[in-house]
Amino acid sequence: MGALSDLRRDALVRLMKVGSSRAGVARVGDLEVRVAPGVCHPAPFGGVSFAPLFTAALDGLRDGDRVLDLGTGCGIWALLAARAGGRVTATDLSHVDLTSIAAAATAHGLAAPRLLHGDLFAPVAGERFDRVLFNPPFHFGEPRDDAERAYLGGADGEVVKRFLREVPAHLDEGGRAYVILPAHERAGYQADLSAHRVRDVRSVWLPVLGRVHLLALG
C-alpha cells in the first residue's frame, strides 16, 4: 500500500471518479480531442492539466522516433507526440474506444497513431521504442469497474510495478521512458523505482492530486 490513509484514498478515488467521468473535449493549445464517457480526462478538474508534463516528455524528440503511449485514454499525449514528429503507437485496455484518436489526427493533419488494445506491453511484444510514455493508474486500490481502471492500478500498485519491471525490454539503445506519479503515491513505488536511474523532470500542482511529477527512466 502507498502512504495515504484509507480514508483519504477513498475520498480521492471518489473525486477522481467524478473528474474522470467528465466527458467532453480535451484541449492542449490548438490540439483538440473528444473524451468519451468513462475515458480519463487529462484535465480532470478543469483548467490546469497534465499538459506541461506531456510536453516536457517530448522534449528533444527527433523526426521519426518511435514513441509508445501506453494507456493513451483520449489520446492527447499520442497526438502531441505525433505533432512533434514521432511515429506513434498508442495502446489502452479493450473497453477504451480509440476511434476518436484517429479522427482527431486526421482533423489536425497528423499521421494517425497505430492504435492497439491490450494489457501494458502485450500488444507490442518484442518491439522496442525510442520513447515510452505512461500516465498510469497510479493509485493503490482494486478497480471495481472499467472506469476505475483509469486511476486504480491494483491493491499493490501492480500495473505501475509491472510497467517498471517490463519497460527496459522495450527501450531501444538510448531510449527513455517517462512515467507520471503524484508525490503522495511515490513512496509505494520506491523499491521498484530504485531499479532505474530516475530523473525528476518537471512537476505541476493539480487539484485533488497535489504535486504530480514527470519522471524520466533510463
Ligand SMILES: C[S@@+](CC[C@H](N)C(=O)[O-])C[C@H]1O[C@@H](n2cnc3c(N)ncnc32)[C@H](O)[C@@H]1O
Ligand atoms: C490516468 S489514465 C491516463 C490517460 C491518458 N494517457 C492521459 O494522460 O490523459 C490511465 C490510462 O491507462 C489505462 N490502463 C490502465 N491499466 C492499463 C493496463 N494494464 N494496460 C494498458 N492500459 C491501462 C486506462 O484505461 C487509462 O486510459
